[in-house]
Amino acid sequence: MDVRPFWLAGRPAVGADELTVTNPYDGRVAGVASVPTAAQVEEAVAAAAATAAAAAALPVHVRADALAHVAVRLKERSEEIAQIISAENGKPIFWARGEVARAASTFRFAAEETRRFSGEVQRLDTEPAAQGRLAYISRRPHGPVLAITPFNFPLNLVAHKVAPAIAVGAPVIVKPAPATPLSALLLGELLAETGLPEGMFSVLPVHNSEAGALVDDPRLPIVSFTGSGPVGYAIMDRVPRKHVTLELGGNAAAVVLDDADLDWAASRIALFANYQAGQSCISVQRVLVSEAVYPAFAEKLVRAVAALVTGDPADGATQVGPLVSVEAAERVQSWIEEAVADGATVLAGGTRDGATVAPTVLAGVPRTAKVCAEEVFGPVLVLSPVSGVDEAFRQVNASRYGLQAGVFTRSLDIAFRANAELEVGGVVIGDVPSFRADQMPYGGVKESGVGREGVRSAMHDFTYEKVMVLTGLSL
Template sequence: MTKAMQDVIDVRHLIAGEWIASPATDVTTDPYRGTAVARVARGDAGVVDRAVAAARAAAPGVAAMPAHERAAILHRAAALIVERAGEIGETMARETGKALGDATGEVRRSQDTMTLSAEEAVRIEGSHVPLDASAMGSGKIAFMLRFPVGVVGAVTPFNAPFNLACHKIGPAFAAGNACVLKPPPQAAAVVDRLARIFEDAGAPPGALNVVHGGADVGRALVADPRVDFVTFTGSSGAGAAIKAATGLRHVALELGGAGQTIVHADGDLERAAPMVARNAMRLAGQSCISVQTVYVHRSVLARFTEMVVAEVERLVTGDPLAEGTDIGTLIDEAAARRVESWIAEARAGGARILTGGTRQGAAVTPTVIADPQPTDRVVCDEVFGPVVSLVGYDDIEAVFRSVSESRYGLQCGIFTASNAVMLRAYRAIRTGGLIVNGTSTWRTDQLAYGGVKDSGIGREGPRYAIRDMTEERMILFNM
């Protein structure tokens, strides 16, 4: 840990280009060491009101900026992200317990998010509608053009605090909107670093406003009718509450998943086992597409299980800041206790714990479970911890039905050498994405990312987010 990182970071709200303190503060804590990382201004409904008013006032100016100017600011932000990645990664590892390599990697990857947003800022286009297909339209000309919605309200989670904030503010600004961002209280200092990058890149005052606080601040933000569009990443329960609160306003909700992956009889086990093991445990399992339930054809189940357990046991757990650590802690001890209780529930129902299953403070040892019940929460709910369950099957069609009937539908992986099986899975499984010869855990920033059912509404990725953060307007010329 560097000397600078040992100091407690002062985090304030950003409103209309000014850094604002609050009388009350909260403290973010290193879940591995238990030490204070940041002292954070605690917002309330009044602070939210000021931030939304600032965004509303700034929105016309942001919309009027030429696209190339918005793109230039985003390109400068991307360069600053790379320049400051080491410092921000260390802050993230301290606030979230994420292994330093993963934390720094998340920050560096966010260069892509900002660069893609910059590139899409100059590609927002409309269309000509041919009207001479009908007698009424003959002789007339119509165009459909896209315009910014105005004010975007964004609420982001702790598990990828930097990159997911980039996925909100990058497309929002690229589309010509002003934004009010409510970061996760557990990782406030990480998002503060991003806000300062955006300011240093030349964003005009009010284009990005940041309000810190708990769930009450998020509720005030999404309920404010001056917010034209709400984008949220988090739990399915919170997403449902946001949908209820926003009424007729549009939303994008990236919610939970159950991380199903299928290993068929003809799948490449040498490829599948390491990917399953590492993608189940990476980030301590705190990813909505983390591998959670793996359906394995019974003919290869024993061998595959042996390979996964061996790979999991090679992972290095411990101090998130130590070089070589693969798995750090969960976000806090309460989260670790919940995961521990779900493992105990599966064991009580007859499941076998093949490795792991213990907890120390906020850390849970990487856990492999065999023979869980379909109703165990480690199977049917989102674990959000370093736990993977292996389930044998004989009939792959039954697996397709089981995955499709899950309340979640974010992403699914399948390992098979058969094009016929792959295509059948693609047609049969109701999910946001299917990863062939890979696990559920895969995302690149230029693709559409999102789910169906309780996994959400809409798609992320700059191109697709910009589509949601703009609205179509028709103009008709009577010639």
């Protein structure tokens, strides 16, 4: 099998080591990636630092056109890229195709935002001491960005770091997850077609144990990390003087109230508790249902979960595929077993076959059980009755996480109350918390992270405000 090169300062390169990527469903080899040496990593960082000034000075049309080119090429090669995502990640091909489409949109949004991302003017003569003065406020990149990305969305979560960096004129070094580097390497191929300056981007599939040197390097003043909380906060503690953005985990709750459309809620919750085998930070994990409709809803939900098609991710009919590894599946299974030992009842699923865990519904789960209090990152949801809105919202907030929440209601008053009271970064009314539009601000509170993604929000995170004051003007 051909060894895929990595991207060093915009050029393909090979190192002395190789990384074999396997399909988690059946163990077949999905691809082989070359791994850079320490000297090559140093070359990439040095190139990013050397290019920083020229990158920041790139005309808007150059950055925007490069981003638009990538968006077009992602669409043109969408099926090929979807097959790569499915093979390396185990994601059902249906969802992999959706991820490619989202990544193309992310680059398109970035191209559009690049053309709109201008400075603002502020009159200062609101006080006598500043008469004749005007402020021009622009945003300038902090410098090169280190983007550390996870396995669950191996293309689109890379896009959410790379596209905003290029949009603001910041070189970017991508360190993809070792389990899923192939999508990021292909994205590097598309970026290389744009004619961006050498040093503007590198894709370095180094082992996790070697990432610390990149995190520590003072020439990379921005660290943008998506992944687990312990790793993210360890990075923040390690480099407290850097600008660190963290997109971390959650145990997202969906609230189903008396006035909800139960069929719609059951179908959406069933699907989006399991759509990436539960390996999404905003996958539905806790389902809080008004007591008045709990029996009817529980029946509909279990039926909807049982109807999901679980199996080979290469099959277009498959809705739920494997987890990223057998080890991940074993951990999820052990959490289910612990909950059952503590008194929980399995209403659906609860079994494992290799890396695949059957979509699982649990009831009667103690709130301290891992499947309720922690992030499962697997196809498991916990079903609980609540007395009403007050208790539902209290339980949503009774978590150290706060990424997104969904509230199924037709009441405008309750919708605004949810927005005011729920301690999360995003509230979705009438749908699951798993909804994310790639242009909207996305991120959490509490232990779900720091900073925001969504193209324009990330562009703000990667830049700082700079003020120029003009004096002696006739205003």
